[in-house]
Structures are given as C-alpha cells and as structure tokens.
Amino acid sequence: MKLEGRTVFLTGAAGGIGRELIAALRRRGAARIYAADITAPRTEAGVSALALDITDPAAVAAAAAMAGDTEILINNAGVNLRAGFIASADLAPARREMEVNFFGTLAMCRAFAPVLAARGGGAIVNVLSILAKLTNPAVGTYCASKAALLRLTEGIRAELAGQGTHVLAVMPWAVDTPMSGPFPGTKTAPGEVAEGILAALERDAEEVYFHEKSDEINRRLATDPKGIERELAKILPRRG
16 A cells, blocks of 8 residues: 555544654655544644544544545554553443543444545554453453454454455554553654554555564464463552
8 A cells, every 4th residue: 555645534643653653654745644633733734633532423423524535544542541450449441441442443433434435445544552462450441442442453354345445453562652651661662653554554464563572472372371361460450
C-alpha cells in the first residue's frame, strides 16, 4: 500500500504515538490527515483537527459522514486505568476500558467500513498491545479489553476482505507515553512505533510487533505459556 497521496483518519491524535504518526504520515506524503481526539490537537498544515469521543455513537457517525474521503483508518485511541480484576474498588475501570478500547474501536470500524468500501477498500489499523496475548494482573482489565480488540481485529479482517480492506494489528511492548505509567525496564519510543506501523502498512503486513520483549513473549507463548503466566502473576495490582 502506498501512503503518498492518501487520506488518513487518525484517532488518539494528541498522544505520543498519535503525534508521531502525524509527522511520519506527512513525511510519506499523505494528502490529508484527519486528526481526532477528545479535544482537537494543534493546527498543522495538511492536518484537519477535530474533537471526537469514540464512545459517542452520534459523534462517530458524524465523523464518518464528514470524512468521506478517508482511505486509511488508524484506531489509536485507548485508555489504560491500571486496574486489577479483584483489587479494583468497583467495575468502573473495566467498563471504561472496554467502552473505549473495544466498543469505541468497533464503532469506528463499523462507521468507516462503508467509507473505505466506497473508496475501493483501503486499510484499517488497530493499535493494540502485546498484552492482548497475555495478562499482567497489575493491568488486568486493560489486558482483557485489548484481548477483545485482538479478536475484533481478526474478525473484521475476515469480514472486510471481500471489499478489499486490509486490516493491521499493532502490538507493541510498553511505549514511552504517559498511558504506560511507571514501568520497570525499557520502553519503546513512540516514533519507532509510528514508523513501524506505516512500514507494516506499506508491506501489507497483518501484524506488527515492537521491542525484543514482544518477540520473547511470542516465542514463550508457543513453548511455555504457563511459565510466563506464573512470572506475570508476581506483578500484583494495587488495591483501589
């Protein structure tokens, strides 16, 4: 897929990955970038900024109607409330993460699938996490929402193949943004993730990973899944 001359709709545009994606898309010659977030990000040449809450069905529908020239949808919006399943004081964090990370992304995919079909297919990119494939109890509810998003991504890949829409799952290790919070060890730079996403699109990849830790996790899930589960079980959530 060529990115030069394309029109891209990006959610989560104000975050670290979002800002780097805007810069990387402009370097690759994207014709237009719709940059959406809860509050509109800064104005830039070639960027159409708009405020968008992806959990608001009316707002999502309006965005799809307004951005009818979209050829690539990048779903980067997400939340991580760093909550455990039992340690959390109530279900509010789990509900919020599912509402944004799963249902919000699903709403965007449903709204923009006809837009992409009308433009000949295009692509959808869903930014997940390597934690879509396993559970860190310290952020257990976030892991569950990303696991649901991975199933969504696989499902729409099958459903939209007939209209020529390519679907890419992005699964980085912890990224150096406020969303990751305090974290022991190295994080992946947002710019590396942005460049990797676009490079994966250009080669029509269906999944892309970042950081040697993600590669290690994938290998161990194939050979020692219970061992890695026991290791992560030591990282317990704070009660809240």
